[in-house]
Amino acid sequence: MDGIDYSLLKQMAVTIGEVAKITDIPIRKLRYWEDKGYIKSVDEQAHTTRRFDYYMIKKVVLMKELIEDGYTVEASSQKVEARMGKLRQVFDNLTRK
Amino acid sequence: MDGIDYSLLKQMAVTIGEVAKITDIPIRKLRYWEDKGYIKSVDEQAHTTRRFDYYMIKKVVLMKELIEDGYTVEASSQKVEARMGKLRQVFDNLTRK
DNA sequence: CTCCTTTTGTAACTAATCTCCAATTATTAT
DNA sequence: ATAATAATTGGAGATTAGTTACAAAAGGAG
Numbered sequence: 001m002d003g004i005d006y007s008l009l010k011q012m013a014v015t016i017g018e019v020a021k022i023t024d025i026p027i028r029k030l031r032y033w034e035d036k037g038y039i040k041s042v043d044e045q046a047h048t049t050r051r052f053d054y055y056m057i058k059k060v061v062l063m064k065e066l067i068e069d070g071y072t073v074e075a076s077s078q079k080v081e082a083r084m085g086k087l088r089q090v091f092d093n094l095t096r097k
Numbered sequence: 098m099d100g101i102d103y104s105l106l107k108q109m110a111v112t113i114g115e116v117a118k119i120t121d122i123p124i125r126k127l128r129y130w131e132d133k134g135y136i137k138s139v140d141e142q143a144h145t146t147r148r149f150d151y152y153m154i155k156k157v158v159l160m161k162e163l164i165e166d167g168y169t170v171e172a173s174s175q176k177v178e179a180r181m182g183k184l185r186q187v188f189d190n191l192t193r194k
Numbered sequence: 195c196t197c198c199t200t201t202t203g204t205a206a207c208t209a210a211t212c213t214c215c216a217a218t219t220a221t222t223a224t
Numbered sequence: 225a226t227a228a229t230a231a232t233t234g235g236a237g238a239t240t241a242g243t244t245a246c247a248a249a250a251g252g253a254g
Contacts (some may be wrong), residue, residue, distance in 0.1 A: 004101055008155060011119045014111050015210095017241065021143070022108045027242085028202060036200090048209060048244050051115070058105060073200070112241095114210065124211085125233060133231090145209050145240060169221095170231070 010094040013042045023041030023060045030060070038063070038077040055091045059084065107191040110139045110148030119159045127157070133159070135174040152188045156181065 020027045034050070035038050039060060041050040052060075059080050066076035081088070117124045130136050131147070134154060138147040149157075156177050163173035178185070 002107075007153065008119070008158065009106070009151065010099075010179070012109055012151060012154065013112055013115060014109055015242075018110060018148070022105070026202080029200085031243090032201065054106065054109060057109065058102065096121065114208075123233080128212090128230085129232065 006094055009054055010091060013053045014057070016041075016050050016052065019052050019060060021090070023064060024058060028059065033060075033063075033073065034079070035079060036073070038073055040053055053091070055087060065071060102184070103187060104191055106151055109187060113138075113147045113149065116149050116154055116157060119154060120123070120161060122157065122161060130157075130170065132171070135170055152181070152184060152189070179186045 001030075015020075015077060016027050017032055019030055019076040025029075025035060028037070038057055039052070040058070041052055044051075059077075062083070063073070063076040066079055071079065105145075111119075113124050115153075116122075116127055120127075127136070131138060136149070136153055136155070138149055139140055156174075159177040159180070160170070160173040163176055164170060168176065
């Protein structure tokens, strides 16, 4: 539609509190999901606190829907990953900073 | 290209520290710019700490270029606003939460 | 009931941000 | 050069947000 700056978008990483607010999923649960490996935060030495990018937030949103539909967390994670292949590639091909 | 979820993008608001890191502009200066009205953070009762959305980060990036080119902060702000009309409309028409 | 998944609670700590005071440096006009 | 305005910066003291690491409690399937 117009030109979203993907490079900028990739750099935008929000705190766990923001993700919780956006997705309406408790912080505690998000940390659990990360512990289990279903989601992951941006890895940077510079950060001592977690940050999540657009791709990961979107994943959480989609996972939530599937879970509400009856899927397990594990299954939801896998299904979402499969569906988000295109976006994932875009993000993978961008370097953050 | 693919479908960016604008509604989600709009909700993504990052801390001032993130903006500082992304734009390479000191936190202190960003706060000054906000005090002066050149930029503004998301207004939400829920937040006690500042958050900036995609539109505003992009504005900072563009302002920085113009300032380096010799424009005053004030002039840069105005020029950028003028140039970002399209994106601004998109953001204005989206409600956050 | 039992096993395993999933979620939640809390304490003690660290990191990040806040406001509010003011001072300093740059630029422009007279 | 001096005065006035623009632009930037410093720091103390307080507050908010996020961290880990322990553990406990629900929930579902066999």
